[in-house]
Amino acid sequence: MxxxxxxxxxxxxxxxxxxxxxxxxxxxxxxxxxxxxxxxxxxxxxxNSFAVNLRTRESKTIGLIIPVIVHHFFSSVIKGIIEQAEKKGYLVIILQSNESYELEKKQVDLLLSKRVDGILISLANGTADFKHLNDVIENETPLVMFDKIAKMVKCSKVIIDDRKASYKATQHLIDIGCKRIAHFRGPLLPQNSIDRFLGYKKALLDNGLEYDSSLVYICECGDMSFEEGKLNAQKLLKEHKDVDGIFINTDLVAIGAMTEFMKQGVRIPEDISIVGFSNWFMASVISPSLTTINQPGLEMGINAFKLLYKEIKKKKKNSDFSFKELVLDTDLVIRESTKN
Amino acid sequence: MxxxxxxxxxxxxxxxxxxxxxxxxxxxxxxxxxxxxxxxxxxxxxxNSFAVNLRTRESKTIGLIIPVIVHHFFSSVIKGIIEQAEKKGYLVIILQSNESYELEKKQVDLLLSKRVDGILISLANGTADFKHLNDVIENETPLVMFDKIAKMVKCSKVIIDDRKASYKATQHLIDIGCKRIAHFRGPLLPQNSIDRFLGYKKALLDNGLEYDSSLVYICECGDMSFEEGKLNAQKLLKEHKDVDGIFINTDLVAIGAMTEFMKQGVRIPEDISIVGFSNWFMASVISPSLTTINQPGLEMGINAFKLLYKEIKKKKKNSDFSFKELVLDTDLVIRESTKN
Known part of the structure; x- marks a missing residue:
């Protein structure tokens, strides 16, 4: 050197x-x-940029913590974030919490000790305590949450309206004539699982359909996997032969369920119509293709970085800064897995 | 603070x-x-970790440059790298070259100026000049290339034997009785496109089949996309109705091609058998499911980091260090897209 x-x-x-x-x-x-x-x-x-950093008190580096990387939605978010960061001269350190609260907490501490200029985070399914996030805020490090957020943490957020989106998904099943609509929801904790469940329930009640809690299948394993979908489909076929529509929390689980249904001779959409959530690329190429909610990952990444950048700049100048909650639009993409 | x-x-x-x-x-x-x-x-x-860095001359941060993030194989590699890095107390800065040589060069410079402890890279399709990589070596910053490498750059590498893998893929098509076998190859430059093409050609010749260069379709757009597969399938149907098997450079292109064939009433595998490359998760859930070469992304990421880590440690102690080229095993996963 x-x-x-x-x-x-x-x-x-x-x-x-x-x-x-x-x-x-x-x-x-x-x-x-x-x-x-x-x-x-x-x-x-x-x-020597570390020496430069000492002087300017800026590392020009931000931290990003996400639950899982091998995931169409999150990899789209990452792409949006690093492209935007690069434009503004920032580097992005990426950490994967593996849906673990303990790991996420450690990673937040690590990023703070590295003195990153800001942190972007989407919470692990296991996260129910938010002290580590409040530490970031107390430390005056800009923080933006996206997708899986904690409502009570005071920082900027980029989300979709999960309740509205799942209401739309469920309404579509009702509109095409489904009478007994099940829901494969995510794990108990994350806010977006809760909101998607509430949207589903509200759509049923608004349309005069009965809400039956035995038709709601919770994700037991903590992650939302293909296997999960298969297992829930097996259970549902044993317990509720009369179900004619399912709104499923995420595409990967929906594809697992469809695979199991077809294996058991259940026809999609003739016997059961299915709506997923997220619009993974896969949803468009499987057969039958999957009706789903389009979740704008790239746009979410871009906007999350933009909000963080604004906060970094404002804090540097000691200007006033107020948090913003940005709600991105979603739409229903109708494909072959729901009756026409 | x-x-x-x-x-x-x-x-x-x-x-x-x-x-x-x-x-x-x-x-x-x-x-x-x-x-x-x-x-x-x-x-x-x-x-203040930047102050600490000045003293120890270590940033405990490495850089990773990959061509594209929203890609099953690369996101698996990233997962392997950051999990392994975290175990050893290293953070990973991730940059996406978007298959652009210019961008890749800038990113290498940026990482060097940030004084990362090492760099992991998989080359952009556009990269034909390697001066930026030799700069890394001259700068005595440990460098490991993986998947898309340059043979002439003297550093450690983690690859698969692309020639052997594509030979295996093509041999399978021959074994099931295909006589006119086409190849959708990647762009011209990257070593792995070249090697996969050579493996295909050798398998034909070793089995006494004619090699016909008009059956080799080059990726014109530079990225290997779903659309690419559709376009090549359209061309092939116009030009070579007698083709009964295709070995396709990557699963995403193969899935695009299958979609187009099915749309045009060509039956898979009855009329044309198809073998892909990479084993994206999608390959197992589409219908018909795709026969493909399983490319071990996670393992590649883990091993790439391990080699880099070894070099970082050795260099710190001023010990001797010799480069290693690690070749990971691949296997053929036989599914429904090839005749039984």
Whole structure:
């Protein structure tokens, strides 16, 4: 690693002069500045950015904590965040909480100790205590939550209206004539699982259909997997042969369920209509293709970074800053898994 | 942000004493050390890790550059890398080159200027010049390439044997009786596209089949997309009605091609058998499910980090270090898209 000292020795001038020359100080002659610049470039000198950081108190690095990476929605969010961050000269450290509260807590601490300029987070399913997030805020590190958020944490948020979206999904099943509509919901804790469940329930009641809690299947394993969908489909076929529509919390689970139904000879959509949630790419290429709610991952990533950036800038200037809750639009994509 | 000075003021002792106490220097009394620790904890003091970095010359951060994030294989690699890095106390900065050489070059420079402890990279399809990678090596920053590599760059690598894998894929098509076998290859440049093409060609010749260059479809758009598969399938149906088998460079393109074939009434596998490459999760849930080569993304990520870590440790101790090229096993997963 080339140092200022080496450049100074190479040119027979003082380190201070080299340092000043590289910073284009006017008390160093133009000729010397040029010489230093050229020598630095020739020796492939890289300014020590950690030293720079000490001075500016900025790391130009932000942290991102997400529950899981191998996931169409989250990888779209990541793409949006890092593209936007790069435009503004920020690097993104990515950590995966694996849906674990303990891990998420450790990762927040790690990012704070690294003095990142801000943190973006989507909560793990296991997170029910929010002290670690309040620590971020107390530490005056800008924080933006997205998708899986905690309503009671005071920071900016980017979300979709899960209740409205799932109401729309359920209304579609009702509109095409389904009478007994089940719901495969996510785990108990996350706010978006709760909201999607509430949207489903409200749509039933608003349409004069009975709400039957035995038709709601909870995700037991904590993650929302393909296997989960298969298992819930098996249970449902044993317990409720009369179900003619299902609103499923996420596409991957829906695809697992469809695989199991088809294996057991249940026809989709003739016997059961299915609506998923998220619009994974896969949903469009399977057969029958899956009707689902389109969740704008890329847009969510872009907006989450933008809000964080605004807060970083405001805090740097000690300007007033007020939190913003941005609600992105979703739409229903009708495909073959629901009756026409 | 709490500083050493504030702790010192709080306790009425010198900053030096606070600093020494936090580092557990024995020339500070046990009582004082305890008091300082407790005060630091009470005030929620975080050690300034950039200052620490200056001293140890380690950032405990590595950089990862990949062509694309929303991609089953690469997101599996990322997962492997960050899980492994976390175990060893390293953070991972992720950058996406978008298959652009220009962007990749800039990102390498950025990571070097950030003085990351090492760089992991899978090349963009557009990369044909490797000076930026040799810069990393000259800079004595550990570098490991994976999946899309440049053979002539002297560093550790984690790859699969693309030639052997595609030979296996093509041999399977021959074994089930295909006589006219086409190949949808990737773009011209990347080594793995070249190797997969060569494996395909060798399998044909070894089995006494004619190699016909008009049956090889090149990816024109530079990325390997679903649309690409559809377009190539349309062309192939116009130009070569007699084709009865296709080996396709990646699953996403294969799924695009299958969608187009089915739309046009071509039966899979009765009329055309198809083998993909990579084993995206999607390949197992579409109908017919896709026969493909299983490419171990998670394992590749884990091993790439391990090699990088070894090099970082060796370089720190100034020990000898020799590059390693690790070739991971792949296997053929036979599913419904090829005749039984």
């Amino acid at each position: 080339v140092t200022l000292k080496q450049i100074a020795e190479e040119l027979g001038i003082s380190i201070t002069t080299v340092s000043k020359a590289l910073k284009e100080y006017p008390d160093v002659s133009k000729k010397t500045r040029k010489l230093v610049r050229e020598t630095a470039s020739m020796l492939n000198y890289k300014p | 709490v500083t050493l000075k504030q702790i010192a003021e709080e306790l009425g002792i010198s900053i030096t004493t606070v600093s020494k106490a936090l580092k557990e220097y024995p020339d500070v009394s046990k009582k004082t050390r305890k008091l300082v620790r407790e005060t630091a904890s009470m005030l929620n003091y975080k050690p």
